[in-house]
Amino acid sequence: MKREQEVKPEKTPEKTKILILGGTGEMGQWFTRFFGERGYELTVWGKGGKVEIARKLGVPFATDLDSAISESDIVIVSVPINVTEETIAETAPKMKAGSLLMDFTSTKVKPVEAMKKFAPPGVEILGTHPMFGPTIPSLRGQTVILVPIEGRSEKWFPVIRELFEEGGAHVEVTTAAEHDRLVSVVQGLTHFAYISIGTTIDRLDFDVRKSRKFVSPVYDIMLDFVGRILGQNPYLYALIQMENPSVIEVHDAFLAECKNLSEMVREHDEEGFVRKMKSAALKYGDTSHALRRSDKLINSRIAEYEMVLNSIGKVCGFYHVYSGKTHVGLLEKVRPDEVLLSKLVSKGTSPQIKNKYIRLKLENLRLLSETELREWRKENLEHTVRDIAVLIPAGAKPEIILDAICTNEHLAVCEISDIYTGTREAEIEKEGQGTERTGVTYRITIFGDCNADEVEKETTERLRGLGCLIREKNLKPKK
Structure with a gap:
């Protein structure tokens, strides 16, 4: 009898064929794994013909792309923004009736218009924007934006929404125009500001590594976000800035505010600077909530480091x-x-x-x-296995005693390898007892990084404390 965790089978959806165009790219690979783990039948294609990536993912590469398109239930366009419309135009007309065309692009107006234009009437369309990058380990806690089109998303929209929500994502439903307007700030302004900080540091020939010795928590976190953006695909970030028309208006406002604030600093206009901050705080809204959330982020970093420090020697x-x-x-x-x-x-x-x-x-x-x-x-460790044979107290249950010795943290596995009845009179009389007792052999598997002799001794003493009579090792059990 071994103590082990019960594993329940997972639900598997009906086989649905998914083709990811750009499936050999980083986001394409991420979603290939995501859909594959949920039982979908995946095929990938990439312009570079990187068959080895498909092989690594354990899915076929679409060598006959037209056939793969016509046979797929869902076709996902996950290619660079500047070739998305062209890819949709080439792909959509080849899709079968009842299938779904999705795009994973950072803009929505142009891709959605292209899908509406080129997809046949029997093909549904769904604009999709995962608001995270391929380094995220899980969908849990992430945001996915969906742009359903009236009359063109009836069958598949609820299916895709449920799939993402079951994966732990927050799904936001909006229109293509509202998406592009909001994302011009959410991504356009954010990325532009961080990249500007990075290029400013470069212009100043500033020693970032040395500055970390004088770091404050806010500066430390800011540097990490700047480095996060700078360390990723610069072509992707260039296209996010250049392919959303709403971004230019955001840039103009940002540059105007930078110039205005800089002039106040040069003129020592303290009151003007204060008014600007107060006005922005009112427009921002709940700054106290932002303070608490940022405190939580800072404190979590500190707590994590403290936990590591407290583990020295362990x-x-x-x-x-x-x-x-x-x-x-x-x-x-x-x-x-x-x-x-x-x-x-x-x-x-x-x-x-x-x-x-x-x-x-x-x-x-x-x-x-x-x-x-x-x-x-x-x-992963090489363990030591030891058997301890005992006579348990009259009326005791072997399984209850097993539970008691399983609590030893140095044991990888603890099980009953043998149960037998019969009286070993010499042993019982030696203990001053004359009643028959059940014999049990407990097999303990001791972690390979522990002292096996010490752990066996601890377990033996615990069994003795539970009223068990330890049997001599050279005595074989009587069946």
Whole structure:
């Protein structure tokens, strides 16, 4: 009898064929995995013909694109903004009746107009904008904007909406025009401001690394967001700025305000500066709410670092959010930007790299929970198995005793390997007891990073404390 967690089967949707145009790109790959994990039948295509990416994803590459388009239930356009309309024009007329055409573009007016123009009457269309990038590990907590078209989204819109909401996303429904107007600030202004800060730092020939020694929490977070934008695909960000007509109006307002504020600073117009801030605060609305949320962000960073600091000298696990690898070992040192681990020896480890130290950048890591660390140790370490044979007290249940010894955190697995009845008179008389008792052999699997002898001794003492009579190891059970 082994203690293990019950696994329930997941629901699988009916097989729906999805073709992702641009499926070998970063966002295309993300959604290939997303739909694939939910039981959909995926095919990908990319202009570069990167068949090896499709192979890595475990899905076919559409070598005959026209056939793939005509056979698919859903076709998703996930290509650069400046070729989206052209791709829609080439794809939509080849789709079968009853299918769905979607786009994953950062603008909506032009793609939606192209879908309405080129998709046959029997093909439904749905403008879609995932408001996140491909580095996000999960849809949970993210926003997806949907632009359904009256008379052209009746069948598929509720299906797609439910799919995203079941994945944990917040779904916002709007029109194409409202989307582009709002996104001109949400993305256009935000990206423009951060990129401007980055290019200003470049113009000043400013030492960012040195400045972090004098960092405040707000500056530290701002630098991370600037670096996040600068470190991603610059062509994508250029197109987000250039393909949404509403962005130019936003730029003009931003530049005018920058010039106005700068003039106030040059003229030492303190009251004018204060009036500007107060006016903006009134327009912003609930600044106290923003303060609390930003405090929460800052404090979470501090708490995470404190948790890592408090783990020095303990066995810890870190998940690398970009490589997907898990590193486990004794945490030796923690610096502001990195940790030093002495790696544990896992199954299959080469003797040449045993007990080696490894340095990891802290910003790339997530500290594993106790449960996650335990599962990693269980799956990856070389464990020691020991049998402890006992005579349990009269009337006691072996399973209850098993539960009691399973609480030892050093045990990967604890199970009953044998139960037998019969009296070992010599043993019972030695303890001054004359009644027959049930014999049980408890098999314990001890984590490979623990002292097996010490853990066996602890477990034996616990069994003895529960009233069990420890049997001599050379006595075989009497069936």
